[in-house]
Structure formats: structure tokens, C-alpha cells
Amino acid sequence: MSGTTVLVLLACAGVLFALGLWCLAARANLVRMVLGLELLGKGAALVFIVGGRGSGDLATAQAVVVTLIVLEASIAAVALALAVQAKRRLGTLDADSLDVPEGGGAP
């Protein structure tokens, strides 16, 4: 694998990470924020695999990536459950509109 290929792959990882960061910071919708979090993880996973290939220890890189993917899925499940509950109780998925009154329940 040539140096140019490595550069392109790491640039793609940077784009994935930047897109995730952008989605997480600029989006109002809770589901879209979870999607951004997943994109962040994908960029990091690609860096791990390319780095593992470069260092010759691809097995450890794969083990770390598998751990990353499993943790991401778990975090996404809990975050999406919270988003669904927010929609049910507060009637919105807009992160800026989440204003829980004292004692809970719908505002």
C-alpha cells in the first residue's frame, strides 16, 4: 500500500470525524446527534485499522476496533432510548427545547 493511499485513507478518516463533530455540535435533533456520534467513532476506527496495518499489528487494531464498535452500539442504544422517552414525555426531539419542569412530566 503506497503512501498516497495511506494519506487518502487518513484524510477520509478525518472527514468522517469532522462530519461527526459538525453533526454533533450543530444539529438540534437528538437522533441526528446520535448519528454524528456514530460517524465520530467510524473515523476513529479507520485510523486504528490504517495505523495497525502500518505498524504491522493489525490483530490488536482489530481487537480495539471491535471494542469501539460494541461500545458505540451500546451508547447509541441508550441515547436513542433517551431520545424516544424525551419525545414521549416532552413532545420534542429538539435538544434546545428540552426544558424539564420541576417534578418531571410534560411541560
Add this chain to the structure above:
Amino acid sequence: MPELQAILPPFLGIAAAICALAAVLARNLLRAVAAFALSSAFLAALFFTLGAPFAGAVELTVGAGLVSVLLLVSIVLSGGGEEAAHRRAGGVGMQPGKALPAIVVATAFAAVFAIVLFAAVRSSGKGGIPPLPANPASPGSVLWERRTLEVLAQGAVLLAGVMGVLSVLRPRHGREEGA
């Protein structure tokens, strides 16, 4: 075919990035999830071509499959409609006050990443990445022998995640009756 092996990884990486961009910019949430799943599938194929089939299989089943299904289920459970902020912004769902800072932060990150990347590639010379060894270690053996604590922690986190989802989504009869 050495040409195909040289072209395929950059092609798959760029395709994954383009699909991720489509997922971020899509107005419809269902289309965003479809683009996200496609991006994950391209990334899984990239992992396979880079000689990481274990990570590719997990990415394809969990990243492209499970997480996409979770996103779809949450969209359906939360009404399936597009967000109110999306309609207010009249565009792609950006928060008006946060769009510019987010673009600045993402661009700054990309610039720093590009500088570090350029320096790393330049210092490593033009040789690129060496080919894979003939008998590489198995990721399974690495996980179970060298990273046992990680495997146990993964199990604990998954269990905590399941309990968390059940706890968040369980009906609260007492509080609703009292309200």
C-alpha cells in the same frame, strides 16, 4: 490484480466519506439513516480490503446493521416526523446559532488533522505501508489472551446498556396515575 488492490481502498474510503456527508446533509431522517448504513457498509468493505476481516464483519453486522435498525426503530417510535428545528431553520436542520461555531470547530479540527497527517507521512518516507506478514496473529487470540479485561468490560457495558434501555423505556404506571 495489483491495480485493483491499489485503487479499491481509496475508492471505498472516499465512498464512505461521501455517504457520511449525504447522511449529515439529508433532510429526511430515513434517508439520512440509509446513507449512514451505506457509509458503514463501504467502511466494512474497506476493512476487508485492508486485511482486517474481523473488524469488517463486526462493522457490517453491528455498525451497518444493528445501529441502523436502532436508529430506524427510534425514528418510528418517536413519530417518524422531521424535527421542528429543521422546519424553523428552513434548511438542513442546523441550529442557527450553532452552525457557524460548529463549522469553525470542524474546519479547525480538519486543518490540525491534515497538518499532523502531512508531518507523519513525510517523516515515514515514501515507502508506504509494508505488506501483511504471512502468519498474522488472530484478533480472537489477541482479545482473549492479551485483552481479557476489555472483553469482560464489553460484556459489562453491553449488560448495562440493555438494563439502561429497559429502565428508560419501561412504563411508569405509578407516576402517570398520580399525575
